[in-house]
Amino acid sequence: MSAQPSESAAAKAEEPRVSERGEKLHLFLRNSQGMFGLVLVLLFFASAIFAPLLAPYDPNQLDIPARMSGPTLDHWAGTDQLGRDTFSRVLYGGRVALKIAAIGVSVSLFLGLLLGMLAGYGPRWLDNFLLLFFDTIRAFPTIVMALAVVALTGPSLELVLIIVIVTSIPGYARLARTSTLALKNTEFIVAERSLGASMGRILWRHVMPNVVGPLLILAAMDVPVVVTVEAGLSFLGLGVLPPTSSWGTVLNEGYLIIRDTPWPVIAGGIPLVLTTLGFTFLGEALRDVFDPRLRKGR
Amino acid sequence: MWIYAIKRIGLSVVIVLLATLALFALLHMIPGDPVSIALGPRATPEIQARYIEKMHLDEPVVMQFFIFIGNVFQGDLGADVFSDRPVALTISEQLPFTLVLVVTALGWAALIGIPLGCFSAVRPNSLLDRITGVFSVGTIAVPSFLVSIWAILVFAVMLRWLPVIGAGESGDIVDQIWHLILPAFAVGLGWVGYFARMVRASMLEVMGENYIRAARAFGLRRRTIVYRYALKIAILPTITLIGIGFGTLLSGAVFAEIIFSRPGIGKLIYDMVLNRNFPVVQGAVMVTVALYVVITLLSDLVVAWIDPRVRTTL
Numbered sequence: 001m002s003a004q005p006s007e008s009a010a011a012k013a014e015e016p017r018v019s020e021r022g023e024k025l026h027l028f029l030r031n032s033q034g035m036f037g038l039v040l041v042l043l044f045f046a047s048a049i050f051a052p053l054l055a056p057y058d059p060n061q062l063d064i065p066a067r068m069s070g071p072t073l074d075h076w077a078g079t080d081q082l083g084r085d086t087f088s089r090v091l092y093g094g095r096v097a098l099k100i101a102a103i104g105v106s107v108s109l110f111l112g113l114l115l116g117m118l119a120g121y122g123p124r125w126l127d128n129f130l131l132l133f134f135d136t137i138r139a140f141p142t143i144v145m146a147l148a149v150v151a152l153t154g155p156s157l158e159l160v161l162i163i164v165i166v167t168s169i170p171g172y173a174r175l176a177r178t179s180t181l182a183l184k185n186t187e188f189i190v191a192e193r194s195l196g197a198s199m200g201r202i203l204w205r206h207v208m209p210n211v212v213g214p215l216l217i218l219a220a221m222d223v224p225v226v227v228t229v230e231a232g233l234s235f236l237g238l239g240v241l242p243p244t245s246s247w248g249t250v251l252n253e254g255y256l257i258i259r260d261t262p263w264p265v266i267a268g269g270i271p272l273v274l275t276t277l278g279f280t281f282l283g284e285a286l287r288d289v290f291d292p293r294l295r296k297g298r
Numbered sequence: 299m300w301i302y303a304i305k306r307i308g309l310s311v312v313i314v315l316l317a318t319l320a321l322f323a324l325l326h327m328i329p330g331d332p333v334s335i336a337l338g339p340r341a342t343p344e345i346q347a348r349y350i351e352k353m354h355l356d357e358p359v360v361m362q363f364f365i366f367i368g369n370v371f372q373g374d375l376g377a378d379v380f381s382d383r384p385v386a387l388t389i390s391e392q393l394p395f396t397l398v399l400v401v402t403a404l405g406w407a408a409l410i411g412i413p414l415g416c417f418s419a420v421r422p423n424s425l426l427d428r429i430t431g432v433f434s435v436g437t438i439a440v441p442s443f444l445v446s447i448w449a450i451l452v453f454a455v456m457l458r459w460l461p462v463i464g465a466g467e468s469g470d471i472v473d474q475i476w477h478l479i480l481p482a483f484a485v486g487l488g489w490v491g492y493f494a495r496m497v498r499a500s501m502l503e504v505m506g507e508n509y510i511r512a513a514r515a516f517g518l519r520r521r522t523i524v525y526r527y528a529l530k531i532a533i534l535p536t537i538t539l540i541g542i543g544f545g546t547l548l549s550g551a552v553f554a555e556i557i558f559s560r561p562g563i564g565k566l567i568y569d570m571v572l573n574r575n576f577p578v579v580q581g582a583v584m585v586t587v588a589l590y591v592v593i594t595l596l597s598d599l600v601v602a603w604i605d606p607r608v609r610t611t612l
Binding site: 143 | 309312313314316317320321324325327435438439440441443444447448450451455456545546548549552553556557564567568571574576579583586587590591
């Protein structure tokens, strides 16, 4: 998901850059960490999308005689206290993670881009106001904000999404703002303005394509953060609620029986680590290939 | 420097006020009658009336906010709904546990991570550098709450070496340290990787600078160059990182406190949300936010103090 949009953004450039694109693709293919990351990321997508086909059991099917078993041929990752197959539950949990990541990252990317461009291009007071707004959001540690909001709404998947979106927006917005500020007085923007183009047109047609690239890389790196927030909140019982299986609920239920069987907390945690590794490697490789300057900034 | 500091402090105060306002508005949007939530359905009208008057619930929400802010400046964060205990007192009891945890976690991570980053930068692509690289990515990839769970699994359930519940007997320092080891390990582990990567990257950059080459040409010992001259500049991005990352650090501490049933501000907020004891939630969240803003402020001021170029950016 993260590789394609950045390529299509590059594809919007003129014809002579084809060779440059080819070179970048080559650079990326030679980056072994990046390829490893890409494999893990594809694995994450495939296992989540095809979970119903891959899972040997229904995630909620009980098998009381085999409860709290370790890994066996029947249950590859063991079972929990109700005899549910942990492997199947983890596979289905990936669907929750994917849903949160896809919606959370794309919505916060879009809103962050919009607000960031407005802050960078708009009047000074709007810039100051938005910066203050972002700083205020940032002042809340994610989990603390989640706890405060849970008091209001009660735990749910929607709550997790809202938290994820609100806490991610400032990161995207600041990045978009900085790039927009740099573009604001370049010749082609000034020319466009003198021709009487509206602010909306300038931002959408001219600023956005130049600003969005680094944001897409940030989005790739943001996926594990989002997935971790979901798992963490669900683990505390503040996110997705049982019996829906998510990596967080598998960990939550596994933690209750940690003294009887270690397998659920092991199996519930591994996909979280693999997803983080995959997206981090992929994001770093994309950054090195497409925008080496960013490396210094982070 | 002073102008920068004053501007920066002013901005911080505004942010804390805005955050408090947001929190205040949020907690007042909670559906249901705050009086019956606080006192339960069986409270007599007299008790209800007294509560309304005490909490200023008959005033408009904006007025309530200003009354609250006014009280905050007098050190009054409100009172516990159930026990009528001052919230400020409860928080002042819980906060030290969180601070000890956070400082210990950050401390051991810095002690290991910063030298690791230096070693790697001095000999790039050596075996040690590669091992450090893999180790850093590995520690960053495991979220701190997962480290807590797995640490409990390994050290408490399987090996039975360390205790996992509480903060130890009060007054018994050894016992308290014993209880601090696992949570501090869990909160700090990812930071070892952050420190190592950050210091390595900025160190590599600094080592290419002219003044380092000059020092080398003068024949200074490598260790002197690295630790006396290069590290002083290379550490700057790391200080900023601590400032920015303090929120993540606090989040990690909140998880660790809940998972290890350890007293502290995070556990307090969690318990009080479950009990619907909102004055305590409000006060504790506000203190957490203020703490975060102050730490960010301090890290910015330290960086501005060491590196005068930063001062012109605000």
